[in-house]
Amino acid sequence: RRCSTAPSFRVLSSTTSIRSVPLHSASLILPSLIACAEELGDVNGGAFLLGAIKGFEIGPRVGMALHGAEMLSRGWHSGPVFGTHASAVAAGSLLKLDAAAYEDALGLAGTQSAGLMAAQYEAMCKRMHHGFASRNGLYAAHLAAAGYTGIKRVFERDYGGYLSVFGEGHSPDASRITRGLGETWETQRIVVKPYAAMGALHAPLDALFEIAARRPLRAADITHIDIDMSHAGYHHGWWKVERPLEPIGAQMNVAYAIAVAILDRAAMVAQFSPQRIAQDDVWALIPKIEAHHDPEFDKQGSNGRGAARLRIHFADGTVEECFKPVSRAILTPLPGDEVIAKFRTLTNGIVDRHRTAQIEDRVLNLEKLHDVKELIGLLAALVEPVFR
Helix, strand or coil, X not given: CECCCCCCCHHHHHHHHHHHCCCCHHHHHHHHHHHHHHHHCCCCHHHHHHHHHHHHHHHHHHHHHCCCHHHHHCCECHHHHHHHHHHHHHHHXXXXXXXXXXXXXXXXXXCCCCCEHHHHCCCCCXXXXXHHHHHHHHHHHHHHHCCCCCCCCCCCCCCCCHHHHHCCCCCCCHHHHCCCCCCCCHHHHCCCXXXXXCHHHHHHHHHHHHHHHHCCCCHHHEEEEEEEECXXXXXXXXXXXXXXXXXXXXXXXXXXXXXXXXXXXXXXXXXXXXXXXXXXXXXXXXXXXXXXXXXXXXXXXXXXXXXXEEEEEECCCCEEEEEECXXXXXXXXXXXXXXXXXXXXXXXXXXXXXHHHHHXXXXXXXXXXXXXXXXXXXXXXXXXXXXX
């Protein structure tokens, strides 16, 4: 049987920048803003929010100039490649940089951009990438504020420029950085993911849970699972996974994510913990799962990057199939109450409920805060270990 979602890509036009520019904006921008606000002091919520929005606007625009997901296909970790600029602009807002200083900050940020996607396999260092990018953008803004000059016209330089180097061989487009600036708001296109896994795995997970809603899924009844993905999703999320596996690799690998979701009926933090990864039941199911590259998805451009088709073959000879053009969170962004519910799920057992409620209140009323140190103090206090 097939699922009800028709294989149409037309509904996706309103979220182009998110699909084509994979980066985790909050992890790039908020550490930079918090560090800057702590040092400066007397930063109100409105100024903090303005800095965040500037960063949220710049990161995707720089990414679009490099055709976003193309960088993943080439092996770059897109977030830290695009993210130094977002961090620099956000901190620069609090530092009140003028236009010339912003140019220096962007030049200093661009020369510090880096991140290799091979970090998703055995390494622990992928989680460092966004932290380094946030730190480097913060450095760039402070250096520019102090009069330290950066690369001028960093995006336009033919030799050694940001776009000419990172975009070599795939026609970068500097005009995408300013196109629609002040009219088209990238901040409104940011997606909150419902699962604790890499974005390209969300459509396969959506398809899995839709199939699970119409018939029980038991590992013993399944003979094989095929997953069709786009070029970017396939190369980012598929390899023959082996033990030992780090949590970051589990979050990136579609076979692991689908296997554990079948067994646990969930794909949140607990499913990607070292303790869960070590259990034998998930490793017994993983060999039954295989991903494939479907070139038809690539013909849709950015509209097809997040598409997936899931086919589950059962021992009784039946097959269940479901196609998802993109993650449900992009088709219909999570409403506010679901975002809050996810925050509570992620902090459960790590932050006490009273403090969680205080953080929620300060964030939801950020523009009213006289000094963001009140929120920073709540965030900075000790937490329980995520994995025990």
